[in-house]
Amino acid sequence: MIELDGATGEGGGQVLRTALTLSMITGQPFRIANIRANRPKPGLMRQHLVAVQAAAEISNADIGSAAVGAQSLQFIPGKIIGGAYRFAIGTAGSCTLVLQTLLPALLYADAPSVVSISGGTHNSMAPPAHFLQRAYGRVMAEMGATLEIELKRYGFYPAGGGEIEAKVSPCKRLQPLELMSRGERVSGYAESFIAGVPADVAKRELAGVKAAMGWDDAQLMIRGLPHDQGPGNALLITLENQHVTEVFCAFGEKMVTSEIVAKKAITQVRQYIASGAAVGEHLADQIMLPFALAGSGRFTTDRVSQHALTNAEVIARFLPVSIAFENQGLFSSCVIETK
Template identity: 25%
Template sequence: MFAQKPPTFLAPVHLDGTTLEGGGQLLRLALSLSSLTQQPIHVTDIRGKRPGKVSGLKASHLAAVKWLADVTAATTEGMEVRSRELVFRPSKTGEETRSNSDRNEHVARKGDEKEEVWENIFEDDRLVRRQSHITMSSPGSILLVLQAILPYLLFSNSSNMEAQKWVVPLRVTIEGGTNVSSSPSIEYVSQVLLPMLSQKLSITPITTTLHKRGWSTGRTEIGSVTFHIEPLPRAFVLSTFSLKNRGQLAKVHVSILAPEAAARISIRDKVTAQLLAYSPEIEILFPVDEKSGSEKRLYLLLVAETSNGYRLGRDWLFDEKTRGLSTEEVGAKLVSKVMKDLKHELKHGGCVDEYMQDQLVVFQALAAGKAEVDGGIDREATLHTKTARWVAEQVVGTGFDELGRCQGLEYAVGEEFWKRRGMDLGDAITAMKELST
């Protein structure tokens, strides 16, 4: 059976896509919160601050919209590439697990021939996992799709029956780009985002299987990654968290992708020398040292790990012209930029890097109490973070104070949010705004 549908009269929250940063992050977070709370959204001028033809929905945005629309039985308007306007009306927060035969009967009864979002895997009549597949025809960022759907995967409880006493693991495979310009890489997500979620927010560790790399540089290629996720149990509420007191720099994890061994060795030597000059006592680890397959594919990620278990990362997928430059000179530019960026992060003393800061906003909004994230001394929140906070405030009514602390929703996994306090969702949002102030 399906979760009870929210009232059909709920008006969509209007979001101007040119607000603050004016990029795709605004849409991704709005979709995440809409899918969980069943609050309809209407986003106009999507990615309106992106110039010319690159504004509007890209393939990676569309992949996330389509998956969330399918899994929430949402009705949509404007769901196509380059669309600058989208209406998204979810009608359920999750579907109770059925057997494959029951599911097929439901599909036949509905006359709906489309492929189901989830495939149920059974062993000895016991449901052991659910798996889903998301494809893109271009190397759009796999990790940006994950950013949009991860809150739903964790908090929707779409894999559990009410009477079920165990949590059913999820496997989500996404095809697209793993190393894409101006997007998080699979290395950054695996070494910074996911460890921080498990170690600092107590979310069950999420693991990844990299089947093939997907590149936006050199000859474009489509890759594939599977994410192994254990959703949070029904009625679970994420505890408030306080990310403070970073501690001392203890280790640096160095990941290198370059076309040939000589180039990787050169980058490795340069990074090692500069890190030891910066902090002679640190431990240097090399989790990834891999052939990239093209002279136009050079990537470096440095992850600083502190004595209190925080991770801050800076990276660069080299995207400048290399004509007239030797491999040695290109490697030197790569190392110089990433080292400079990492030092800049460490100088502020914060517990997160600028890319991690905005990705924690959705968890602050869903948690109980006032969750806080120390971004560093005399450091203003990034434009991406300000945008994310604005979206959370508009869609679900959470508020952030001048220190970046958020009065969270105390969202219970699987809850029908619009029923809260016996009122409609619009009244609930008003109440949350009053609480946050």
């Protein structure tokens, strides 16, 4: 039984999600205390409970009496079973974080799987669905994984109501990968998604991107969505490079101007471009686990967050790997090796 302290490092839900994924794959049970101890509302929120229940269902695990608000949990996994699964968060809690808990594990299932998750697809506390499709999905494909992620319906905070479906084929072994440089830029574009929000909001956001990036109108797109999928607004900037694709986002909120939303997204993009690193802060955090499962890998990133350091610590509890970060000036490198 691996004993984990949820207050470690940044003390959020990542400790739990990473533990669930690796427990399923390695067959090692774990017990966690102080779940999300450093958050304003500690314990399992609805999306975390669904992640636990979903992991338990696909791996025939024993989870005892897990409930919303619980600050401790024991997880004893069984065999990972492929098949058709459907999970509902019931709030605007993140579909993408639940899905990312399950995807690596389903690569080790005995048969292909189709997973549908309903809830929030675009909110400020999690990667949006497009990030999974374009950035995370591309890295996983490069490593030999066959997965297809489809956004069926958008779900913004606070209403939720979105849906993501993923099709996953078993993968005997992920291939090691090195992402030390991003390569030449192939394309760059910005999209403003609006549902039940005036078109002027999108126009002003994209005008901000145009002025900052010097892009032409063909690279700026308004994505109007049905009103019943809102109200909601998300600004996404996608940079497709030779070796990696990155997605940066900012979200419209009440009392926040379109210009500020644009500035938030542009600030992230400029930091990434200036660093010269292959991957951004959030993608670095997400690919560490599959790199560790492959046994080795290297990448450069514009920033090593406390979130990433915490993630690395949990990964090393389940897998015989060492994860080392080294500052290289404007960026940092991460090297993952089998012990």
